[in-house]
Amino acid sequence: MNIIIADDYEKMSRIAADIIAEKVRNQPKCVLGLATGSTPIGTYENLVADCKAGKVDFSDVTTFNLDEYVGLQPENDQSYRYFMNTNLFDHVNIDKARTHVPDGSNPDAAAVCEPYDEAIASAGGIELQLLGLGHNGHIGFNEPADEFPVGTHIVDLTETTIQANSRLFDNADQVPRQAYTMGIGTIMGAREVLVVVSGEDKAETVALAFSGPVRPQVPASVLQLHPNCTIVLDKAAASAL
Ligand code: GLP
Numbered sequence: 187m188n189i190i191i192a193d194d195y196e197k198m199s200r201i202a203a204d205i206i207a208e209k210v211r212n213q214p215k216c217v218l219g220l221a222t223g224s225t226p227i228g229t230y231e232n233l234v235a236d237c238k239a240g241k242v243d244f245s246d247v248t249t250f251n252l253d254e255y256v257g258l259q260p261e262n263d264q265s266y267r268y269f270m271n272t273n274l275f276d277h278v279n280i281d282k283a284r285t286h287v288p289d290g291s292n293p294d295a296a297a298v299c300e301p302y303d304e305a306i307a308s309a310g311g312i313e314l315q316l317l318g319l320g321h322n323g324h325i326g327f328n329e330p331a332d333e334f335p336v337g338t339h340i341v342d343l344t345e346t347t348i349q350a351n352s353r354l355f356d357n358a359d360q361v362p363r364q365a366y367t368m369g370i371g372t373i374m375g376a377r378e379v380l381v382v383v384s385g386e387d388k389a390e391t392v393a394l395a396f397s398g399p400v401r402p403q404v405p406a407s408v409l410q411l412h413p414n415c416t417i418v419l420d421k422a423a424a425s426a427l
Contacts, residue, residue: 199228219315315376327367336371
């Protein structure tokens with residue numbers, strides 16, 4: 187694991203965007219795994235600015251997002267498809283047909299999950315997977331559990347996650363109770379992983395995940411076993427390491 191400690195959120199975001207932009211410049215047809223949440227927003231802002239400045243070209247890039255709430259239509263402004271469109275895809279020269287987010291509007295998990303992993307495999311696998319970190323150590327929506335889930339699957343969200351994500355909804359009752367998420371196997375299959383974490387409220391989780399034992403109760407800890415994983419923290423998120 188390569189841990190980079192940036193002074194603040196802005197610098198963390200710039201470093202992460204540089205890693206992604208460099209990957210796209212070197213491999214214009216690469217497959218990116220993308221994440222939602224507040225943390226990567228600054229990374230996407232930098233990528234949008236880079237694209238508008240002609241420094242990076244997304245026209246041949248394919249993307250697969252980590253996760254999506256079950257029960258939300260893509261045009262729902264709380265859906266992760268909507269998030270990706272408004273924070274990145276609508277502002278860069280990517281072909282939307284090459285962007286993939288699990289179909290949360292389809293309640294049939296069997297019709298969504300296995301085909302999602304198959305689509306990733308037939309695109310050649312993920313070259314670079316961007317991740318945020320949940321307060322309970324989740325990555326994607328892989329919640330603390332007794333084992334690491336392998337492929338894309340449906341999950342019941344934990345109360346901690348529902349509460350954490352309720353800040354983006356009118357109230358906790360509106361947060362969907364289930365989500366589709368890539369599994370830990372899907373994420374670990376990416377050839378490179380890039381994690382962004384910001385803020386003191388994540389400091390304990392960062393310490394547990396990246397300097398504690400590898401265990402499914404702290405899903406992000408598995409990244410210690412990834413052969414090419416970079417973690418970009420701001421100083422606050424690194425404060426308990
Ligand atoms: C959500 C997403 C995760 C994300 C996490 C942290 O639950 N499913 O992919 O990493 O929250 O989000 P934030 O960056 O807003 O703290």
